[in-house]
Amino acid sequence: MILDHKQGHLDSVRSFLSTALYPVQYVVNVPVELAGTVNDAISMHSSLLDENDRLREERLMLNSRLQRYEVLEAENHRLRNLFESSLKLKERVLIAELMAVDLEPFKHQIRINKGKKEGAYDGQPILDATGIMGQIIHVSPFYSDVLLITDPNHSIPVEINRNGLRAIAVGTGQKNVLQLEHLPSNADIKQGDLIVSSGLGHRFPAGYPVGTVRNITLDPAEPFAKIMVIPSARLQSSREVLLVWPHEKARLRYSNMKDFAFYNAR
Numbered sequence: 001m002i003l004d005h006k007q008g009h010l011d012s013v014r015s016f017l018s019t020a021l022y023p024v025q026y027v028v029n030v031p032v033e034l035a036g037t038v039n040d041a042i043s044m045h046s047s048l049l050d051e052n053d054r055l056r057e058e059r060l061m062l063n064s065r066l067q068r069y070e071v072l073e074a075e076n077h078r079l080r081n082l083f084e085s086s087l088k089l090k091e092r093v094l095i096a097e098l099m100a101v102d103l104e105p106f107k108h109q110i111r112i113n114k115g116k117k118e119g120a121y122d123g124q125p126i127l128d129a130t131g132i133m134g135q136i137i138h139v140s141p142f143y144s145d146v147l148l149i150t151d152p153n154h155s156i157p158v159e160i161n162r163n164g165l166r167a168i169a170v171g172t173g174q175k176n177v178l179q180l181e182h183l184p185s186n187a188d189i190k191q192g193d194l195i196v197s198s199g200l201g202h203r204f205p206a207g208y209p210v211g212t213v214r215n216i217t218l219d220p221a222e223p224f225a226k227i228m229v230i231p232s233a234r235l236q237s238s239r240e241v242l243l244v245w246p247h248e249k250a251r252l253r254y255s256n257m258k259d260f261a262f263y264n265a266r
Contacts, residue, residue, distance in 0.1 A: 093242045093243065093244050094114060094118060094243040095241070095242060095243075096114040096118075096240070096242075097113050097239060097241075098110055098113075098238070098239050099143060106173040108147070108171065108173070108175075109147055109148065110145075110146045111143055111145055111146070112144050112241060112243075113143055114143070114144060115140050115144050116139050116141045117141050121136065122136055122138070123136060123137075124144075124243060125203060125205065126243060126244070127208065128238040131208065131209040131210060131231060131233035132156065132197060132209070132231075132232070133241060134151070149169065150175065150178060150235060152171050152172065154170065155181075156168070156210060157169075157197070157200040157204075158196060158197055159195070159197075161193065162190075162194070165188060166200070167180045167181060167182055168180070175236060176231055177228055177230070177231075178211050178229040178231055179226070179229065180213075181224070182224060183227060185220075191216060192213060193212070194209060194212055195210045195213065195229055196210055203246070205244060210231065210232060212229065212232065213228075214228050215228040216228075
C-alpha cells in the first residue's frame, strides 16, 4: 500500500478490477435508479393532475365571468339604446324593469317595478327603445301591470308615417302581430309602411313607432282591407321599459290656471 501510494504500482490492477466490477455495480444500481425514476414520474404525474384540476377550475371560473360580462354588455347596450330613445322624447320619462310576465296564451300583460310611489298612473304609456309596448292598467304603490299592444283588448290610434292616413291598431292575441282597422280596400297603404302613433286620444305620444305593415289582404266582399302589422317594440325580449308622462306640462299648466282662477275669485 505504501509503495502503491508513493509509486502507483497497483493502478493497472485497480483499473482492471473496476472494469470487471462495472456490470455488477450497474446491475446493483438499476433498481435504485429505476425506483427514483418511477418516484419522479409518479410525483410529476400527481403534480400534472393537480395543475390540470386547478387549470380546469380556473377555466370554469373564467367562463362563468365571461358569461356574466356578456350579460352585462347586453344589458348595457339595451340601457344605452333606452337612454338614447328617452332623449328623443320631450316628455318626462322613467326607466323601469320587468318583474313578471303573464303566461296565459291570449292575455298579454307584464309587471314592472314602478308604481304610485314613482308617480305612475292608470293609462300611462309604456315604451321601449324601439317602439310603443302598451299602457298601465293597474297601479299599486310598488309595481304596475301593463297591457301590451298585442293583447286582444288593446287598441291604439295610429297613422301611416308616409301619408298621414289614420287608423286603429288592435291586438290580435298573437305574439308580435297587430291588425289595422277602418282602412278601406282602396286606401293608400303599402307593405313595409311604418305605422306611428297619431297622438289622438291624448294617451300615447304622437309620432312614436308602433309597427311595420307586413301583409295586406284585399277581399272584394269586404269594405275594409285586412292589414297585419309587426310591432316595432321588442315585446318578447325587452327587460327595461320607459314610463312616459306625455302631457305633464299641459296638466301642470291647466292646474296652475285653476289655481290662478281660484285665487282671483277670492
